[in-house]
Amino acid sequence: MKEHTEGVNINWLDQVKWDDKGLVAVVAQDFKSGRILMVAWANRQALSLSQQEGRAIYWSRSRQKLWRKGEESGNVQLLHHIQLDCDGDAVCYQVEQIGDVACHTGRQSCFYRQLTASDSGPQWLICEDVLKDPAQMYQTNAKE
Template identity: 65%
Template sequence: MSNDSWLDQIKWNSDGLVAAIAQDHRSGRVLMMAWMNREALSLTVTEQRAIYWSRSRQAIWRKGESSGHTQILHDIALDCDGDALLLQVEQLGDIACHTGRQSCFYRGLQDTQWQAREDVIKDPDTIYGK
């Protein structure tokens, strides 16, 4: 068995990607969902930090490279179908979302409208220097 056979066991989608859910390793809160390609997943395991594939930039994206909000990898699991990953991470800076919130899942459905349930921790313009 080759050293990268574990990567061959993943059911990559037609774009060569797999969904990756980042969850806070202490609280269990889901922080975000992003995509990984084979290289991003391999780098994540090697560097022990979350590294994703940016579909908009078509490039490797080291979480926190511009914001400083890095995700330190504590554990990684593959679901039963082999088509989704769950990353247990330590979210540095307590902000995972580009909107300046702890989680990307900050909106809830209320009376057929998406309502923000979480305040902004830090203004995104301050984070990204816009």
């Protein structure tokens, strides 16, 4: 629905500031725990379909296609809220993560590496266990 009534009721998708590739950054957050699960991208269709279908849908930049999160792994993200930031160039999906695993590595969150001091300077250390074997999550070898 697109109505331009003195600018008041413009289409919600027009209020998103799409980048030069037609994308917007999306942060998925577990709506209960607050854990940041992943950062991905959405184009206009992905965001619109997310709203319509009530699940997190992204645009896969590597595969250049719509990515219904969980379509291969089963780790669907049920959408509770969609939020937009002040300048419109970032979106937050508040989700319920089915299977408790968002990352293709089998971890709850994609942000499982933390910068940690060491004798040889800062290093990224893995600080989260694998909950599911990725080989079991995916029927094919395709990585989400």
